[in-house]
Amino acid sequence: MQSKQKITRDITDCADCPLRVNEYFRTFTRRELDFMREFKVGEFHAEPGTGIIGERTTAPHLYTVLDGWAFRYKTLADGSRQILNFALPGDFIGLQTSMFGEMDHSVDALSPITLCVFPREKIWELFKNHPELAFDATWLVAQEEKVLGAHLTSVGRRSARSRIAFLLLHLYGRCEALDLAGSNRMKVPFNQQHLADLLGLSLVHTNKTLKRMEASKLMSWQKGTVRFLDRDTLAEIAEFYEPASSPRPFI
Amino acid sequence: MQSKQKITRDITDCADCPLRVNEYFRTFTRRELDFMREFKVGEFHAEPGTGIIGERTTAPHLYTVLDGWAFRYKTLADGSRQILNFALPGDFIGLQTSMFGEMDHSVDALSPITLCVFPREKIWELFKNHPELAFDATWLVAQEEKVLGAHLTSVGRRSARSRIAFLLLHLYGRCEALDLAGSNRMKVPFNQQHLADLLGLSLVHTNKTLKRMEASKLMSWQKGTVRFLDRDTLAEIAEFYEPASSPRPFI
DNA sequence: CGCGATTTTGAGAGCCGTCAAGATACGTGG
DNA sequence: CCACGTATCTTGACGGCTCTCAAAATCGCG
Numbered sequence: 001m002q003s004k005q006k007i008t009r010d011i012t013d014c015a016d017c018p019l020r021v022n023e024y025f026r027t028f029t030r031r032e033l034d035f036m037r038e039f040k041v042g043e044f045h046a047e048p049g050t051g052i053i054g055e056r057t058t059a060p061h062l063y064t065v066l067d068g069w070a071f072r073y074k075t076l077a078d079g080s081r082q083i084l085n086f087a088l089p090g091d092f093i094g095l096q097t098s099m100f101g102e103m104d105h106s107v108d109a110l111s112p113i114t115l116c117v118f119p120r121e122k123i124w125e126l127f128k129n130h131p132e133l134a135f136d137a138t139w140l141v142a143q144e145e146k147v148l149g150a151h152l153t154s155v156g157r158r159s160a161r162s163r164i165a166f167l168l169l170h171l172y173g174r175c176e177a178l179d180l181a182g183s184n185r186m187k188v189p190f191n192q193q194h195l196a197d198l199l200g201l202s203l204v205h206t207n208k209t210l211k212r213m214e215a216s217k218l219m220s221w222q223k224g225t226v227r228f229l230d231r232d233t234l235a236e237i238a239e240f241y242e243p244a245s246s247p248r249p250f251i
Numbered sequence: 252m253q254s255k256q257k258i259t260r261d262i263t264d265c266a267d268c269p270l271r272v273n274e275y276f277r278t279f280t281r282r283e284l285d286f287m288r289e290f291k292v293g294e295f296h297a298e299p300g301t302g303i304i305g306e307r308t309t310a311p312h313l314y315t316v317l318d319g320w321a322f323r324y325k326t327l328a329d330g331s332r333q334i335l336n337f338a339l340p341g342d343f344i345g346l347q348t349s350m351f352g353e354m355d356h357s358v359d360a361l362s363p364i365t366l367c368v369f370p371r372e373k374i375w376e377l378f379k380n381h382p383e384l385a386f387d388a389t390w391l392v393a394q395e396e397k398v399l400g401a402h403l404t405s406v407g408r409r410s411a412r413s414r415i416a417f418l419l420l421h422l423y424g425r426c427e428a429l430d431l432a433g434s435n436r437m438k439v440p441f442n443q444q445h446l447a448d449l450l451g452l453s454l455v456h457t458n459k460t461l462k463r464m465e466a467s468k469l470m471s472w473q474k475g476t477v478r479f480l481d482r483d484t485l486a487e488i489a490e491f492y493e494p495a496s497s498p499r500p501f502i
Numbered sequence: 503c504g505c506g507a508t509t510t511t512g513a514g515a516g517c518c519g520t521c522a523a524g525a526t527a528c529g530t531g532g
Numbered sequence: 533c534c535a536c537g538t539a540t541c542t543t544g545a546c547g548g549c550t551c552t553c554a555a556a557a558t559c560g561c562g
Contacts, residue, residue: 074404077490082404099393100497105400127382127389135378138389142350145392148399149356153325153333156406156451160518191540200407205518207542223527239328246351411550442508456550458510474559 011043011116012066019066019090024177026136026247035130042117046109048189053094055106061117063093068113069189073197074105083198085147086110086171086190089178090248092140098123111189143248155200158238160209163199166238168219168226173243184228188221262294262367263317270317270341275428277387277498286381287502293368297360299440304345306357312368314344315502319364320440324448325356334449336398337361337422337441340429343391343502349374362440369502377502387500394499406451409489411460414450417489419470419477424494435479439472 012018014036019025028036044063046052052070053059070087084105087093096103098120127134150170154163171188175181196206214220218234220227228234235241263269265287270276279287295314297303303321304310321338335356338344347354349371378385401421405414422439426432447457465471469485471478479485486492 072400074400076404076408080408082407084400084403095389095393096397099390100397101495104397104494124382124386127386131375131378131382131385134382134385134389135375138346138378138385138392139350141389141392141396142346145396145399146347146351146355148396148403149323149325149335152335152399152403152406153327155403156333157327157331193540200403202519203540204520204542208518211542243355244352444508453551454508455510455552459550462510 011040013037014040017066022177022179024248025090029132032130032133035126035133039118039122039126040116041119044115044117046113046115048109048111050109052107052109052113052115053097053103055103058102059094059097060120062095062098062120062123063115063117065089065091065093066114066116069110070107070113071110071190071194071198072105072107081197082200083194085144085151085198088174088180091144092137094120095123095137095141110194139248151198160199160201160205161213162237162239163201164195164206164209164213165218165234166240167195167199168228169231169234169238169240172226172228177248184231186226187224188226189224262291264288265291268317273428273430275499276341277500280383283381283384286377286384290369290373290377291367292370295366295368297364297366299360299362301360303358303360303364303366304348304354306354309353310345310348311371313346313349313371313374314366314368316340316342316344317365317367320361321358321364322361322441322445322449323356323358332448333451334445336395336402336449339425339431341499342395343388345371346374346388346392361445384502387502390500391502402449411450411452411456412464413488413490414452415446415457415460415464416469416485417491418446418450419479420482420485420489420491423477423479428499435482437477438475439477440475 014028014033020027041061043066044052044061052063055074065087067089070091070093071083072085072087072093073081073083075081087107093107093115094103096105123137126137147170150166154166158166168186172181172184172186175186180187192206192210193203195201195210196203199206201209210221217229218237219229265279265284271278292312294317295303295312303314306325316338318340321342321344322334323336323338323344324332324334326332338358344358344366345354347356374388377388398421401417405417409417419437423432423435423437426437431438443457443461444454446452446461447454450457452460461472469479469481469488471480
């Protein structure tokens with residue numbers, strides 16, 4: 001499960017962090033930058049399908065996604081899987097181990113992914129000496145909670161069609177902010193099974209609904225690229241409201 | 252909507268906080284206690300059914316539940332409602348306003364409820380001067396995220412029967428820790444409509460499933476009291492695993 | 503005792519799940 | 533450049549879990 005993973009010390013300096021060139025993220029002070037450079041102990045690369053952290057395990061590390069996609073999920077006894085959310089660049093992974101000692105879900109790489117690695121025990125130092133970063137950490141967790149609430153609402157109360165529309169619009173918003181999408185086009189590394197497992201649907205029904213949405217010229221999904229053909233109607237179907245974007249912190 | 256609310260200054264001193272007698276919560280240092288007494292600006296009482304914070308609104312206050320139940324929910328255009336979670340004593344309400352400026356869900360009182368009131372703008376002081384409390388705040392948000400993930404998994408992948416079993420066992424665990432339940436009995440302030448709205452089910456189907464579970468002697472629910480008649484089987488149906496309880500912080 | 507809220511029950515429909523199988527895409531080796 | 537195996541996507545048939553509609557029964561409370 002961890003065969004294709006490797007931690008490397010051949011890392012990008014936080015000062016040259018490729019994420020920071022994006023105005024989506026807030027800027028660091030010099031002092032914060034110095035701390036982060038010390039906090040970061042390495043980088044971690046994983047290929048699609050490999051596990052990053054396992055449910056009910058503990059890990060000595062925390063991660064920030066530097067590049068690529070991952071997904072967080074829970075597995076039930078009958079083998080079915082509920083995907084909780086996708087993790088994109090800037091997202092934090094594994095804070096649960098710092099808070100509760102172990103994860104209550106797993107995280108796998110969805111695309112080739114690069115993670116910044118931080119030692120778990122130093123999280124306390126962050127809280128103690130860098131209240132701004134501590135605030136950011138809380139912000140990130142709260143953001144994650146918000147997204148889970150949105151997904152819960154989708155799965156609990158929306159139709160298959162509406163769930164799909166909502167999720168794709170949601171992802172488009174996130175990707176757009178990261179310059180990973182634009183002009184109503186978005187490259188996605190997941191397949192229909194992932195989509196079904198996130199939306200609480202079966203693969204077959206997901207596929208049929210998707211086909212119907214393509215037939216009605218709402219969207220298309222080919223070769224890993226999603227195109228929005230009628231975003232207004234999709235937003236209406238999904239009851240999706242563009243969230244006001246505030247400058248996003250990250251760690 | 253806010254008719255039955257009132258903020259009173261006739262408050263319980265944090266030093267005499269009734270929650271702290273419970274060993275479930277971690278203890279405060281003297282310094283933390285002093286801060287909390289100053290941080291807390293009042294108490295707030297609400298009757299069942301009244302709104303505490305509304306979706307898409309901002310509030311100048313943060314709250315901790317001191318006594319009673321509340322519930323967090325989202326409303327869709329067709330009037331349907333998705334309850335995200337219940338809030339019990341010790342739970343934090345309204346941190347989203349501090350993080351994002353406004354709430355993405357509403358919070359209503361479920362039972363008569365008393366809340367400790369904190370001014371939103373002083374949250375920063377907490378982060379700056381009391382890293383332990385900041386850590387606790389993050390802990391609480393992470394805990395909330397964890398619960399939402401569990402509910403999402405229920406709604407996405409479990410049968411009606413299993414969802415009900417899981418939720419009741421989950422609530423029993425929380426109530427037991429607060430000395431609000433024991434001996435397989437738990438008083439609950441919600442009705443079947445609330446249950447349905449949390450589980451992503453219709454009222455009718457929730458009722459029928461509940462009746463069937465009572466008929467098979469798994470549990471009973473009468474006059475606001477839930478009794479577990481066969482907790483082992485319920486746990487099996489729900490795939491519910493007793494979470495390892497770590498000392499819980501609160502603010 | 504009466505009225506609104508909540509719970510129950512029945513009937514029928516439909517969205518979505520499961521099963522099965524074929525089609526297509528993709529990477530690998532010959 | 534083609535053969536082939538695997539992963540992914542599609543489609544059809546059928547069943548069932550859950551939904552909606554409707555109405556009756558019960559509870560709660562003034």
